[in-house]
Amino acid sequence: MIHTQQLTLRAGARTLIDQLTWHVEDGQCWSVIGRNGAGKSTLLRTLAGLCEPDAGSVSIGQRPLRDWPLEELARTRAFLAQSRSDAFAYTALETVLAARHPYHSNRYWEGSDDHKLALDALAAMEVADLAARDVRTLSGGERQRVAIAAMLAQDTPLLLLDEPANALDLAHQVSVMRLLARLCRQQNKTVVMIGHDLNLAHSVSTHALLLMGDGRWRAGPVAEVMQAPILSEYLGHPIETIQHGQRSIFIPTEEHA
Numbered sequence: 001m002i003h004t005q006q007l008t009l010r011a012g013a014r015t016l017i018d019q020l021t022w023h024v025e026d027g028q029c030w031s032v033i034g035r036n037g038a039g040k041s042t043l044l045r046t047l048a049g050l051c052e053p054d055a056g057s058v059s060i061g062q063r064p065l066r067d068w069p070l071e072e073l074a075r076t077r078a079f080l081a082q083s084r085s086d087a088f089a090y091t092a093l094e095t096v097l098a099a100r101h102p103y104h105s106n107r108y109w110e111g112s113d114d115h116k117l118a119l120d121a122l123a124a125m126e127v128a129d130l131a132a133r134d135v136r137t138l139s140g141g142e143r144q145r146v147a148i149a150a151m152l153a154q155d156t157p158l159l160l161l162d163e164p165a166n167a168l169d170l171a172h173q174v175s176v177m178r179l180l181a182r183l184c185r186q187q188n189k190t191v192v193m194i195g196h197d198l199n200l201a202h203s204v205s206t207h208a209l210l211l212m213g214d215g216r217w218r219a220g221p222v223a224e225v226m227q228a229p230i231l232s233e234y235l236g237h238p239i240e241t242i243q244h245g246q247r248s249i250f251i252p253t254e255e256h257a
């Protein structure tokens with residue numbers, strides 16, 4: 001689904017990611033992990049086609065990103081930004097319906113199929129009861145779930161999510177992450193998401209990409225890459241693992257003053 005070849009991303013004089021050659025296959029669920037400022041959002045925006053690489057290339061489905069017509073790209077990848085601002089009085093339903101526009105090049109109005117898809121997406125995110133509400137009146141977590149519903153309604157094989165668990169309460173963090181993992185397993189969708197919760201990432205992801213923020217990176221299956229010594233190095237803080245049944249739980253080591 002995604003193939004990067006010697007991809008290099010910089011911010012000013014800093015090299016964030018150096019020569020990333022990376023394959024993301026259909027049906028995989030990747031977590032991108034790294035410290036604040038490591039370049040995670042910059043990478044995701046580049047994969048979405050919103051930023052130009054400084055060197056190297058990105059292909060989506062065998063085709064270089066720059067060769068994708070915008071409307072076709074919008075039917076292939078959906079992007080959840082880390083933050084958003086709502087300038088106008090759209091309802092939650094209208095916001096989700098807007099995600100159907102890439103399917104309407106030959107007609108102006110959405111059809112009943114679009115309404116059903118949008119309502120289903122709102123229901124999947126447990127915000128169907130908010131469909132008629134002005135998005136500017138929603139709480140942070142409700143607005144986040146409407147934004148994820150819009151992604152689902154966009155119905156793309158590739159989902160790129162910048163901190164999807166942001167602002168969600170514990171129950172919704174778990175249900176949203178499980179839903180993403182299920183989309184990969186059952187519908188062969190591909191997910192690349194950024195997250196700071198190692199335990200959530202470990203429980204739902206098949207693979208992880210670690211970014212050091214100085215160009216270095218490490219990519220691979222979760223069992224190989226999400227190990228305490230490697231995570232400690234990449235996150236700049238000692239981390240221990242404890243086993244709880246089948247689960248590995250990551251905890252930051254307490255440092256005594």
Ligand SMILES: Nc1ncnc2c1ncn2[C@@H]1O[C@H](COP(=O)(O)OP(=O)(O)OP(=O)(O)O)[C@@H](O)[C@H]1O
Nearest residue numbers: 011012016034035036037038039040041042043082
């Ligand atoms: N236009 C710019 N000019 C200079 N530096 C920039 C610019 N845009 C981004 N940066 C820097 O690039 C670095 C990477 O930013 P990015 O948003 O990708 O980090 P991140 O890993 O997503 O961080 P976070 O976990 O805080 O969301 C940051 O240090 C940021 O300050």
